[in-house]
Every structure is written in C-alpha cells, then in structure tokens.
Amino acid sequence: MLRGTNLPRLGDYNQAVILDLIRRDPGTSRADLQRSSGLASQTVSNIARRLLDAGMIRESEPTEVVRGRPSIPLTVNADGAFSVGVHVDPALLTLVLVDVAGQVRHRQQLRMPQTASPHELTSLIAVSTGRLIREFGVDREKVLGLGIAVPGPLDVQTGVVLRPPQLPTWRDVHLRADLHDATGMPVLLDKDVTAAATAELRTSASSDFLFVYLGSGVGAAVVIGGQVLRGDSNNIGEIGDILVDPAAEDLGWGGRRGGLAAACVPEALVIQAAQAGLLPLPDLHDYLALDDACTTLSELAANGDATASQLLERAARRVAVGIGVLVNFLDVPRVVLGGPTWKRLSGAFLPVLEDAVRAELIVPRDSLAVVGSTLSEQIAAQGAAELVMDHFLAPHASVLLME
Amino acid sequence: MLRGTNLPRLGDYNQAVILDLIRRDPGTSRADLQRSSGLASQTVSNIARRLLDAGMIRESEPTEVVRGRPSIPLTVNADGAFSVGVHVDPALLTLVLVDVAGQVRHRQQLRMPQTASPHELTSLIAVSTGRLIREFGVDREKVLGLGIAVPGPLDVQTGVVLRPPQLPTWRDVHLRADLHDATGMPVLLDKDVTAAATAELRTSASSDFLFVYLGSGVGAAVVIGGQVLRGDSNNIGEIGDILVDPAAEDLGWGGRRGGLAAACVPEALVIQAAQAGLLPLPDLHDYLALDDACTTLSELAANGDATASQLLERAARRVAVGIGVLVNFLDVPRVVLGGPTWKRLSGAFLPVLEDAVRAELIVPRDSLAVVGSTLSEQIAAQGAAELVMDHFLAPHASVLLME
Numbered sequence: 001m002l003r004g005t006n007l008p009r010l011g012d013y014n015q016a017v018i019l020d021l022i023r024r025d026p027g028t029s030r031a032d033l034q035r036s037s038g039l040a041s042q043t044v045s046n047i048a049r050r051l052l053d054a055g056m057i058r059e060s061e062p063t064e065v066v067r068g069r070p071s072i073p074l075t076v077n078a079d080g081a082f083s084v085g086v087h088v089d090p091a092l093l094t095l096v097l098v099d100v101a102g103q104v105r106h107r108q109q110l111r112m113p114q115t116a117s118p119h120e121l122t123s124l125i126a127v128s129t130g131r132l133i134r135e136f137g138v139d140r141e142k143v144l145g146l147g148i149a150v151p152g153p154l155d156v157q158t159g160v161v162l163r164p165p166q167l168p169t170w171r172d173v174h175l176r177a178d179l180h181d182a183t184g185m186p187v188l189l190d191k192d193v194t195a196a197a198t199a200e201l202r203t204s205a206s207s208d209f210l211f212v213y214l215g216s217g218v219g220a221a222v223v224i225g226g227q228v229l230r231g232d233s234n235n236i237g238e239i240g241d242i243l244v245d246p247a248a249e250d251l252g253w254g255g256r257r258g259g260l261a262a263a264c265v266p267e268a269l270v271i272q273a274a275q276a277g278l279l280p281l282p283d284l285h286d287y288l289a290l291d292d293a294c295t296t297l298s299e300l301a302a303n304g305d306a307t308a309s310q311l312l313e314r315a316a317r318r319v320a321v322g323i324g325v326l327v328n329f330l331d332v333p334r335v336v337l338g339g340p341t342w343k344r345l346s347g348a349f350l351p352v353l354e355d356a357v358r359a360e361l362i363v364p365r366d367s368l369a370v371v372g373s374t375l376s377e378q379i380a381a382q383g384a385a386e387l388v389m390d391h392f393l394a395p396h397a398s399v400l401l402m403e
Numbered sequence: 404m405l406r407g408t409n410l411p412r413l414g415d416y417n418q419a420v421i422l423d424l425i426r427r428d429p430g431t432s433r434a435d436l437q438r439s440s441g442l443a444s445q446t447v448s449n450i451a452r453r454l455l456d457a458g459m460i461r462e463s464e465p466t467e468v469v470r471g472r473p474s475i476p477l478t479v480n481a482d483g484a485f486s487v488g489v490h491v492d493p494a495l496l497t498l499v500l501v502d503v504a505g506q507v508r509h510r511q512q513l514r515m516p517q518t519a520s521p522h523e524l525t526s527l528i529a530v531s532t533g534r535l536i537r538e539f540g541v542d543r544e545k546v547l548g549l550g551i552a553v554p555g556p557l558d559v560q561t562g563v564v565l566r567p568p569q570l571p572t573w574r575d576v577h578l579r580a581d582l583h584d585a586t587g588m589p590v591l592l593d594k595d596v597t598a599a600a601t602a603e604l605r606t607s608a609s610s611d612f613l614f615v616y617l618g619s620g621v622g623a624a625v626v627i628g629g630q631v632l633r634g635d636s637n638n639i640g641e642i643g644d645i646l647v648d649p650a651a652e653d654l655g656w657g658g659r660r661g662g663l664a665a666a667c668v669p670e671a672l673v674i675q676a677a678q679a680g681l682l683p684l685p686d687l688h689d690y691l692a693l694d695d696a697c698t699t700l701s702e703l704a705a706n707g708d709a710t711a712s713q714l715l716e717r718a719a720r721r722v723a724v725g726i727g728v729l730v731n732f733l734d735v736p737r738v739v740l741g742g743p744t745w746k747r748l749s750g751a752f753l754p755v756l757e758d759a760v761r762a763e764l765i766v767p768r769d770s771l772a773v774v775g776s777t778l779s780e781q782i783a784a785q786g787a788a789e790l791v792m793d794h795f796l797a798p799h800a801s802v803l804l805m806e
Contacts, residue, residue: 152766153765153766162766208635220732222733224632229627229733230734231733231734231735232611232734232735232736233734233736233766233768234734235734235766236732236733236734237732237734238731238732238734238765238766239728239731239732240765241727241728241731241763241765242645242646242728242731242732243645243646243647243649243661243724244646246646246649246650246660246661247649257649258646258649321646324644325642325644325645325728326732328641328642328644328645329623329639329640329641329642329645329729329732330625330632330634330639331633331634331635331636331637331638331639331640331641332634332635333635333636360644362556362641362643362644363555363556363565363636363638363641365636
C-alpha cells in the first residue's frame with residue numbers, strides 16, 4: 001500500500017485508531033488512549049511500542065504522576081509522514097506540504113496561467129509538487145500522497161473533473177489518473193469547499209458548522225457531529241443560484257440575476273464596481289485580472305471610498321440572505337467563512353454579516369456565531385493534504401484514491 | 404420505566420438490538436439475527452426466547468431448511484405494544500394508534516376548533532387519545548406513550564412549543580408536560596416535518612432523501628444514511644422564506660413576498676385564487692376556511708378550470724425553484740413530498756415538478772427522483788407514534804421524553 005516505506009503496516013485497524021487518537025489529541029497518555037479506544041491496556045502498550053519503533057510517534061517528558069506512575073505524553077512525530085495538498089482555483093494554484101501533526105511546513109503559491117490546457121496544468125502541478133518536496137528536503141518515501149482540491153462538479157468515484165463553470169476549457173478531465181501517472185504518487189481528488197471544511201474542522205474547536213467558501217466561485221460545506229457531509233455524488237454545496245435580492249441589477253453575465261454568486265464572487269463584484277465607475281472593466285475571461293480588480297475594490301473600501309464601501313456592504317447583506325436560507329434550513333449553530341477571496345472581503349463583511357444573518361432567521365437564535373476562518377487563503381490546499389492523511393492514517397477511509 | 408407493564412426489561416441493550424432488527428425486518432431468522440447483530444448464537448437464542456415468552460415476538464412456519472435445520476421466521480407480535488401519534492395542524496387534528504409492527508390500527512381526524520386555547524386543545528387531545536384507545540379496545544398498559552407532532556419552532560429539550568406562526572395564540576406552551584399531566588402517559592414532542600420524515604423513512608426503501616412537507620405551512624426534513632437530521636436546536640427545515648420568484652405578486656400578508664411559503668401554503672394559494680376571481684376571500688385567520696378554500700381551488704383545477712390550473716402550475720414551478728436550492732445545496736438523490744395539503748396539490752404539481760427541479764440543478768443529475776409520499780395525510784401523526792416506539796424499543800433513544 002505504501003510502496004516501500006518503512007512505516008508499520010497501516011492496515012491494522014486498532015493501530016489506526018490509536019495513531020488517529022494521538023494525532024488529534026497531542027500529549028495524550030497510554031491511560032487516556034485506553035479509555036478513549038476501549039482497547040486493553042496491553043494492546044495499547046504494544047501498539048504504542050510499534051509506533052515508537054517506527055518513528056511515527058514520540059514520548060515527551062512526564063508532566064504528572066498518576067498513582068505513582070509517571071504519565072508520559074505521546075505525540076505524533078511530525079516528521080514521521082507528510083502529504084501534499086494542491087488547490088486549483090481559477091486565479092491561484094496553491095501547494096502545501098503538511099506533516100502528520102497537521103502543520104503546513106512548506107508552501108508555494110502561483111498565479112494560474114490563464115491559457116494553460118488541463119494537460120499543461122497537470123504537468124505544472126506535477127513539477128511544482130516535486131519542487132515543493134525537494135525544496136523542503138523531505139524523503140519522498142515519507143510523502144503519503146497528493147490531495148487535489150478543485151472546483152466542482154466532480155465525479156469523485158472516477159477522479160474526473162466534470163464541467164466546472166470557472167474552468168471553462170475543462171471537460172471531463174481525468175485529473176486523478178493523469179496526476180498519478182505524472183507523479184507516481186497516490187492521488188486523491190475532492191471538491192474545494194469540502195477540502196476547506198476539512199481543514200477548518202481539524203483546526204477549530206467546533207464540530208458543527210456551515211462553511212461558506214469564497215473563491216473565484218462561492219460554495220458551501222456542512223459539518224455535523226464532526227463529520228463533513230459530502231452529498232450523494234460528493235457535490236454538496238452548490239449555492240450560487242440561491243436568490244438573495246429580487247431587485248438586483250442586471251450584470252449581463254452568465255450567472256443567475258439576483259443570485260448569491262451575482263452578489264459576491266469576484267467577477268460579479270468587479271462588474272458592479274465597473275458599473276459604479278470605480279475601476280475599468282477587465283477581461284472577464286481572465287481570472288487573474290478579475291482577482292486583481294477585486295483586490296483593488298477591497299482596497300478602495302478599506303481606504304474609505306464611500307461607493308466601494310457601500311457596494312461591499314450591499315454584497316454582505318445579500319450574502320447574509322443566502323446564509324440565512326442555509327441556517328434556517330439546516331439549523332446550524334455556527335457559520336464560518338473562508339477561502340481565497342474571503343480575507344479581502346472580511347473587513348467590509350464582518351461588521352454587518354452576523355446581525356444581518358440573524359435578521360433572516362425564522363427561529364430566533366441569539367447564540368448563532370458568524371465568523372471568519374482563522375486559516376488563510378491556503379485552507380483548501382491544507383484540507384486536501386489532510387484528506388490524504390485521513391485516507392492513510394484514520395481508521396475509516398472516506399474517499400477513493402488512485403494509487 | 405413502563406409503569407407496570409409485563410414487557411421484558413427493555414433497558415437491556417442487546418435485547419433492544421434484536422427486537423429492533425426483528426421490527427425492521429419481519430421474517431428474519433435467528434441465524435440472520437446472529438449475522439446482523441454480531442451477537443453469539445446462544446445470546447440470540449436466549450433473547451429470542453425471552454421476547455417470545457413476553458409476547459413481543461412470534462414464530463411463523465419454517466419456510467426453508469438450512470443445513471438440515473428449519474429456519475424459523477421471527478416477526479414482532481403486532482399486538483405486543485402500541486403507541487399513539489397526534490398531529491396538531493392548524494386545520495386538522497389527527498390521532499393514530501400504531502402497533503409495534505408499524506401498522507396504523509385505528510385513527511381519528513378532527514377539524515381543529517379555531518378558537519380553542521392551548522389549554523382547551525390539550526384537554527381535547529387527552530380526551531381524544533383516551534377514546535382512541537378505548538374504541539380500539541387495547542389494554543392501556545400496552546400503549547407505550549403518546550407522540551405529538553406540532554409546527555415549529557419548538558424547544559424539544561423542555562417540550563415547549565415556542566411561537567409557531569400558524570398557531571398565533573400559542574406562546575411558550577409546555578405541551579409535553581401538560582399532556583403528561585392530562586393523560587398520565589409518557590409524552591414525546593417533535594416537529595411535524597421531522598415526524599413525517601420518520602414515517603416516510605420507516606415505510607420507504609430509500610434511506611437518503613429530502614422530505615418536503617406541505618400542510619398549513621411548508622417545511623423540510625433531511626434523511627441521510629437512514630438518519631433523520633434534527634438540527635442543532637431540533638428546528639431543522641424552515642424553508643418558507645427561500646426566495647423562489649423575484650417577480651411574485653404582492654399578497655399583502657405576513658409572509659415574505661416571492662418566498663416559498665408565498666408560493667404554496669394554503670393561505671397564499673387562496674389569496675392568489677381570490678385575486679384571480681376564482682373564489683371569495685375567506686377569513687384568513689380561520690384555517691378551516693382556508694383549508695376548504697384550498698380544496699375548492701384544487702377541485703377547480705382537477706375539473707379543468709384553466710385559471711385554477713395555471714395558478715397551481717405556477718405554484719409548482721415556484722416550489723421547484725425552492726427544491727432546487729435544497730438539492731443543489733445538499734446533493735440529495737431523492738425528493739419526497741407529503742403532508743396534509745400534498746394530496747390536493749399533487750395532481751397539479753407532479754406533472755411539472757420533476758422536470759422543473761432538474762432544470763434548477765447546477766450539477767446535472769438524471770437520476771434525481773421527485774415523488775409524492777405513499778403515506779396519506781396522517782403521515783406526521785404516524786411518525787410521532789413511530790418516534791415513541793423508537794424511544795422505548797430501539798437501542799438508541801433519539802429524543803427526550805416526559806414520563
């Protein structure tokens with residue numbers, strides 16, 4: 001399964017349970033593990049010994065003494081295994097190298113070549129992945145695999161990117177197989193919003209939330225009871241067509257008039273800004289130009305331009321209507337926003353968003369939290385790397401893999 | 404727990420597992436049970452013996468011979484236990500007596516007294532429950548409890564009906580405690596849509612679907628992997644405010660203009676019908692008059708009135724936009740419609756609904772099914788009774804109970 005690595009046999013279910021517990025709760029002791037796993041004391045000790053011998057975990061100095069015996073904290077050995085996460089956004093290509101403790105150890109961000117074919121992009125990802133691993137200097141055998149987060153819709157079962165509206169030249173691209181051929185690594189493909197929510201779940205104290213993803217497009221993911229919902233065809237979260245403003249202006253674009261995408265994606269915001277005379281209209285097929293124009297718009301608002309501020313506040317109120325639809329429907333206690341575009345919009349959005357969402361609620365809920373993710377623009381890449389870790393190291397594999 | 408019944412101790416977890424398996428798969432054998440429960444052969448035999456002795460299950464004639472030994476089908480003894488389900492809809496009060504095999508054995512439907520206070524309604528439910536049990540002639544000790552399905556929002560933890568828009572005189576009514584006092588029975592309170600989805604799940608082959616409830620109001624429930632989602636505060640499914648037609652007419656009512664409720668609840672349809680000159684406008688505070696007018700409207704359409712038909716077809720197309728929002732968001736393979744108003748609308752809705760929903764999908768899905776529930780108007784009452792059965796007989800209790 002791991003093609004020549006010297007890691008212990010990871011197929012062992014109990015071992016996966018123990019490693020997963022240590023990974024999620026660093027500093028846990030053998031006694032803690034026994035309680036939370038339900039395994040016998042001797043079994044836990046044997047597995048811990050095997051994981052120590054294999055260099056997957058390490059012991060720290062005892063911090064307390066329990067009934068005369070020191071309680072030795074166990075943590076994963078961060079350098080024991082790695083995975084690479086890649087996020088394909090129409091404007092940005094982001095690569096991260098994540099260690100088994102969940103830390104991003106190395107990263108690379110490229111502006112997406114706008115004219116690249118899927119084949120050229122596959123080569124670019126393969127070359128960039130190789131460079132990322134070489135630059136950091138990690139033994140390639142320690143890299144479990146490559147996770148790719150892409151805009152939907154996908155066929156996750158076959159690893160095919162179907163017809164993403166934001167990658168108009170992509171039609172049924174066998175990205176998982178192509179990247180496996182180009183890198184020789186196990187490759188996992190998932191939706192950008194699902195990957196981002198996975199990263200948010202790993203780093204947040206909350207296990208029930210709606211994740212709203214703002215990138216070149218807008219999407220959502222749902223986490224209930226610590227599980228990331230995936231949907232029947234792994235295409236959960238297509239929210240761009242939700243009507244949020246019946247009186248919205250006509251943008252003369254491909255999206256639904258008055259819809260959530262028309263309210264907040266960079267293309268729509270830039271068209272609105274150009275209509276308001278804030279900036280010249282860029283080439284709408286050039287996601288880099290759109291992304292730059294979106295940055296300009298948010299800087300105008302941050303620097304006090306009243307028209308730009310009003311435009312973004314209106315956007316926030318429209319987004320709140322859409323979030324209200326989702327919270328009313330699913331009765332979630334927490335909404336987290338993130339993704340490549342979020343940081344630029346958060347300054348204008350956060351002051352109005354929570355109250356505006358609450359005003360939409362049919363069942364009043366004082367405790368509803370609407371917050372920004374603490375993870376940066378690399379959130380989807382980080383989540384893609386986490387999904388690879390989960391596939392190899394967690395007791396339940398959640399997604400299919402080409403290997 | 405069961406106040407003097409002679410049922411075997413139901414707290415036993417393994418026994419609950421076995422009884423639940425027999426309840427859900429009538430005709431299963433001891434060998435089947437052993438495989439599906441993972442329990443030892445002797446344990447399964449002992450539990451089956453206890454359940455037989457207690458009259459909770461019975462054996463049928465052997466239908467096949469496996470390795471020389473006859474395989475004896477086990478089914479629950481339908482008369483072994485019962486529960487009562489009540490559905491409080493603003494227009495109709497529905498009571499059903501359900502047996503442990505899930506069959507509705509007796510029922511009663513009353514038009515809701517429109518001027519009754521919550522206290523008077525509590526008395527009416529208590530009296531009607533007593534009559535239902537007496538009329539059918541079942542020993543009251545065999546009735547496990549009373550399940551009540553009401554319009555949200557609720558506080559399920561405390562058993563309080565908060566401020567349902569369709570029961571305007573109800574404010575923080577402690578319905579669970581009041582009904583427990585009035586009947587002496589264990590009482591369980593749940594949302595109408597959640598109860599309806601529970602009944603649909605029990606009687607359908609599908610374990611993943613969106614349930615759209617049409618009664619005096621409109622709501623939704625979500626079933627994923629055979630689990631009915633409940634939401635963080637048990638108030639999942641408030642979908643009435645979803646915008647479905649930016650150009651919708653002004654109804655001059657309390658609901659959101661252009662919203663899903665304005666598209667399809669009886670009050671909104673009747674206002675539209677009156678605006679179109681199809682019928683005189685009834686008293687909008689009288690849910691019985693609204694319900695009757697809704698029946699008149701659907702009969703006009705069924706009898707070929709073009710204006711009535713167009714009005715209902717427009718309603719169906721608007722409902723399809725709302726369902727499209729939910730399917731795009733959650734990526735569900737199947738949509739089931741039901742509830743007290745559904746049967747009257749289905750004739751006009753079904754011919755257009757599925758294609759209209761598919762036209763809304765961002766990720767095309769040829770296999771999406773949009774169907775009507777095969778359960779009749781008593782679906783929510785039946786589900787409320789099932790929730791009581793689950794509470795007492797399933798290995799995991801899902802909701803809190805006053806007893």
